[in-house]
Amino acid sequence: MFVSIREAAGIISGKESIMKRISVFPLNIRQKVILVLLLLSIVMLIIAAISFNSLLRIEQKQHFVVIADDLSNMILEIRRYEKNYLLYGSPEDLEENRKYIQRSLNVLERIYPDVKDLRVKPLLDIISRELLEYERIMILLSTRDAWNKQLDPVRVEEDLRDHGKNVLALSSELVSFERDTILRIIKNLKANLLTALGIFIALNVFLGTIVLFKIIKPLKIIEKTTLRIAEGNFTPIPVTSARDETQRVIQAFNRMVSELEKRQDQLVQAKKLSSLGTLTSGIAHQLNNPLNNISTSCQILIEELIPLLNSLTESDRQFTEKMLGNIEQEVHRAKDIVKGLLEFSREREFCLTPIFLGQVVERSVRLISSQIPPGIQIVHNIPPDLTLKMDSQRMQQVFLNLIENAVHSMKDAMGEIRIGAETSLSGNSVIITVEDTGKGIPEKVRPHIFDPFYTTKEVGAGTGLGLSIVYGIIQKHFGSISVESREGEGSRFTIHLPIENVC
Incomplete structure (x- = not known):
């Protein structure tokens, strides 16, 4: 037994209650998309099952209508041969009448086990009883001279016609009932398909909302942020509280922005050092030669002044030695600075x-x-x-x-x-x-x-x-x-x- 599409709609239509339950158990984007696709698949399966069941019923009913039409045509033939027999008394007409009665009873007997509609079975029972009664009266009418001279022919013919009319009316009612049933099934199928279409559209809108607000919108924000970063603005993206892939992507992006900012600072520092290295390299080379000359001249001067220092007073000698020592010390310090500058700027293997x-x-x-x-x-x-x-x-x-x-x-x-x-x-x-x-x-x-x-x-x-x-x-x-x-x-x-x- 298939559930109706309206019951399925009642199960799926409570989107707000479902979302409230989902908020209690937070799902990531992948799980939400899978859930929506699963619901879509379930809806499609329900639609397919109900539609297939409706088509099977229509097929069965159509087959039954054909049989009911044949039965109605047989009853018309029965009435025709009845009329001919009553008018002309031809044994051939009587025989054909009996044949069609038997065929009709056989049709009723054949289709009765396959009938599942409780409203049709009583109708078939009535038709069968009316046909049997019609057959009995027809037999009675055909043998009345032989066994009962007191039988009223007019009364028997009236009963025969009444039963014939009843059988014909019942067969027509059976055909009309089955055709109405087919139309009702088609109408319900249309309503079910429209309801399913509404559910399908609602689920697609919901899926589109997830894609729009959980994927496309964050990607747009990230795109704008990347353009802002290219302009030198490293302001991070506000982190959402969605607890899904979007939040993790934004957190990873913010970490990347932070690292980029650090790398940018390091790059600026490296450029400063590179520029300064080029400048200091030239200055150091220019300073190195004068410093070497000063150092050499100072050493020569010390060597030349050693004999003369002994002729000076103690205070003058100490002052001269101190000044020359300071010159030599400062020259060495300046050479150390130049050496550091060269080391700073030199590009060695x-x-x-x-x-x-x-x-x-x-x-x-x-x-x-x-x-x-x-x-x-x-x-x-x-x-x-x-x-x-x-x-x-x-x-x-x-x-x-x-x-x-x-x-x-x-x-x-x-x-x-x-x-x-x-x-x-x-x-x-x-x-x-x-x-x-x-x-x-x-x-x-x-x-x-x-x-x-x-x-x-x-x-x-x-x-x-x-x-x-x-x-x-x-x-x-x-x-x-x-x-x-x-x-x-x-x-x-x-x-x-x-x-x-x-x-």
Whole structure:
């Protein structure tokens, strides 16, 4: 037994109640689309089942109407031969009359088991009884002279005609009833199809709403945001509370925007460093020759003045030695600055080769150990088997600059510097940390610590290029460097280097 399309409509039409239930159990876009498509499939199956059932019924009824028409035609033949017999008394007409009566009874007997409509069966029973009674009267009428001289022929003929009329009227009623049933089935089928069409349209509108507001609209927002990002506006997209793919896409997009903003800042920084490197390279080359001449002249002057210094008074001799020493010291400092500028701007061949990280750290510590005050202790904990592809000379410079920076941040030349390394949880990179217990970096200074020539040290205590060089070297290793610091508690530089690099 198929359910009616109206019952199916009653089940599906409560869209608001369904959505309220869905809101209790939130579904993502994929699940919502699958749910709507499933409902559409169910509706289509119900429509197909009901339509197929209706077509089967129409086919059965049409077949029954044909039989009912044949039965009605047979009854007309029965009446025709009845009329001929009563007029002419021909035995042939009587015989044909009986044949058609028997055929009609056979038709009724044949179709009776297949009739499922309870309203048709009583009608068939009445037709069958009327035909049997008609047959009995016809037999009685044909044999009245033989067995009953008292039989009233007029009364018998009237009864015969009455039963004949009844049978004909009943057969016509049967045909009309079946045709009306077919028309009623067709009418119901039309109504069901229209109802199904309405449900189908409603579900398609609902699906279109999901696609419009959950897919197309967010994509439009993302499209506008990408254009805004291209113009330099990195404002993130407000995250919805839908808890579906749209929310996750927007969150991922916002993370991408944040990373793009960081990369943009790094790109600006790299461009600044590149431009500054080009400028400083020319300046350094121009300064290097005069500094060499000054240094050479100062050394020659010291050598030439040594015999003459003994003839001077003690105070004059000390003053002269001090002035010449200052000249030589400042020349060396200027040459160090020039060397740093050249190192900052020089494009040397850069190649990554596998090397133990611990060896680079130990070599760096040995090189700078003579400049470390006794009150500062360096502790390094590097796994002995940790190997990275890197430029060992440049990475050594990274550690030298970071250690020197940490030493300068120590109060009263007392404290500890800790160098550590470990593999990240993902296994794709190595995390290197350089921590100190110094005075820390003020918050307003942190954004500028990798800028060239930016320094908080006293005049003459540094060039401000150390951390800029560190930043450039780490970038060349496809890594990143960041700093965390609290004033009075020290600083921690964190370097992320990928394990796999291509030379």
